[in-house]
Amino acid sequence: MKVPLLDLKAQYQAIKDELRPVIDAVLESQVFIMGPKVAELEKAVAEYSGAAFAVGVSSGTDALLVSLMALDVKAGDEVVTTPFTFFSTAGAISRLGARPVFVDIDPVTFNLDPGRLERALTPRTKAVIPVHLFGQCVDMDAVLEITRRRGVPVIEDAAQSIGAEYKGRRAGSIGELGIFSFFPSKNLGGFGDGGMVVTNDKALFEKVKMLRVHGSAVKYHHRFVGGNFRLDALQAAVLLVKLGHLDDWSSGRQANAADYGRKLASSGLVARGLVVPPAAVYESGGDRHHHIYNQYTLRVKDRDKLQAFLKERGIGTEVYYPVPLHLQECFAELGCREGDFPVSEEASRAVLSLPIYPELTADQKDFVVNSIAAFYK
Ligand SMILES: *Cc1c(COP(=O)(O)O)cnc(C)c1O
Numbered sequence: 001m002k003v004p005l006l007d008l009k010a011q012y013q014a015i016k017d018e019l020r021p022v023i024d025a026v027l028e029s030q031v032f033i034m035g036p037k038v039a040e041l042e043k044a045v046a047e048y049s050g051a052a053f054a055v056g057v058s059s060g061t062d063a064l065l066v067s068l069m070a071l072d073v074k075a076g077d078e079v080v081t082t083p084f085t086f087f088s089t090a091g092a093i094s095r096l097g098a099r100p101v102f103v104d105i106d107p108v109t110f111n112l113d114p115g116r117l118e119r120a121l122t123p124r125t126k127a128v129i130p131v132h133l134f135g136q137c138v139d140m141d142a143v144l145e146i147t148r149r150r151g152v153p154v155i156e157d158a159a160q161s162i163g164a165e166y167k168g169r170r171a172g173s174i175g176e177l178g179i180f181s182f183f184p185s186k187n188l189g190g191f192g193d194g195g196m197v198v199t200n201d202k203a204l205f206e207k208v209k210m211l212r213v214h215g216s217a218v219k220y221h222h223r224f225v226g227g228n229f230r231l232d233a234l235q236a237a238v239l240l241v242k243l244g245h246l247d248d249w250s251s252g253r254q255a256n257a258a259d260y261g262r263k264l265a266s267s268g269l270v271a272r273g274l275v276v277p278p279a280a281v282y283e284s285g286g287d288r289h290h291h292i293y294n295q296y297t298l299r300v301k302d303r304d305k306l307q308a309f310l311k312e313r314g315i316g317t318e319v320y321y322p323v324p325l326h327l328q329e330c331f332a333e334l335g336c337r338e339g340d341f342p343v344s345e346e347a348s349r350a351v352l353s354l355p356i357y358p359e360l361t362a363d364q365k366d367f368v369v370n371s372i373a374a375f376y377k
Pocket residue numbers: 059060061062085086088089131157159160181182183193194195
């Protein structure tokens with residue numbers, strides 16, 4: 001039996017007949033840049049995420065970049081974020097000449113620890129980027145209590161968390177700006193790169209829209225230096241079809257997570273120290289939240305050996321992320337050292353993400369759990 005980390009072919013086969021006509025329609029229209037499909041997707045994603053406005057852009061990375069540009073982040077500024085995330089969260093900050101300032105994570109959620117946030121803010125702080133990692137929201141009330149008091153805007157990096165909920169509010173719509181990625185491996189993935197910026201702030205919306213097309217609202221008249229951050233019509237057409245399935249797919253991931261949780265507990269692995277993610281609907285501080293499991297990430301002992309053992313058995317897993325960002329070569333000039341963010345460093349040694357895609361079968365899940373049990377025996 002083979003269990004890949006992700007099987008996009010299974011998803012494609014299931015919706016192929018729906019996709020072909022909308023792709024053909026774009027080809028017949030020969031409208032490839034922006035156009036009605038992009039506008040339709042923006043409206044649909046704004047509605048889905050509970051935000052007032054949305055701007056389709058070329059990738060999640062560009063969504064971060066253009067959001068920071070909309071907040072006038074530039075050389076000499078500081079932007080606070082987590083070191084335990086995909087590279088582009090901090091990369092986007094650095095590309096504008098600003099300095100990423102890291103705050104260590106909560107050991108349970110892997111998300112930025114709001115209890116450590118205030119100490120990281122300085123008069124140079126231009127923004128805070130909490131990342132809703134793996135499909136689980138950051139404690140946004142705790143973040144916003146600090147940032148609003150200090151007058152610092154928040155960009156939610158919801159690249160992995162479209163549809164995740166924090167106290168009934170959807171990821172991306174809670175801070176001043178939110179970003180999504182449509183990279184193929186995300187819960188809502190296109191046939192290539194794509195992303196979205198969402199906001200409830202009309203002025204930021206207008207500015208992001210301008211920055212997306214070289215800083216112009218009127219062709220050849222440039223108010224800002226923006227870029228080409230546009231979303232393709234073809235991607236929008238594909239994503240509109242897929243958005244209609246997103247809740248089903250997220251439910252499938254949640255059902256798989258529940259299965260894994262049960263099986264891992266009854267195998268005795270949890271009692272022996274393996275740590276599983278929270279339930280799909282979990283409580284914290286008396287409030288309810290929804291995890292959408294872009295990744296199902298365990299904390300395990302002997303991680304590298306377990307990963308090699310599973311690979312040998314045909315089970316795909318991945319380490320998100322093996323090197324925290326403060327220890328990346330390209331950020332050496334920040335002067336961070338090993339030991340500066342110990343919770344992130346420990347997480348980078350212990351995490352392992354299992355296959356969680358909605359089309360997984362019961363046999364595949366059994367095989368994964370039995371294989372993990374076999375390794376520790
Ligand atoms: C995927 C991802 C991004 C970047 O999105 P792309 O569309 O790949 O550019 C940013 N942040 C996080 C947390 C991500 O997982």
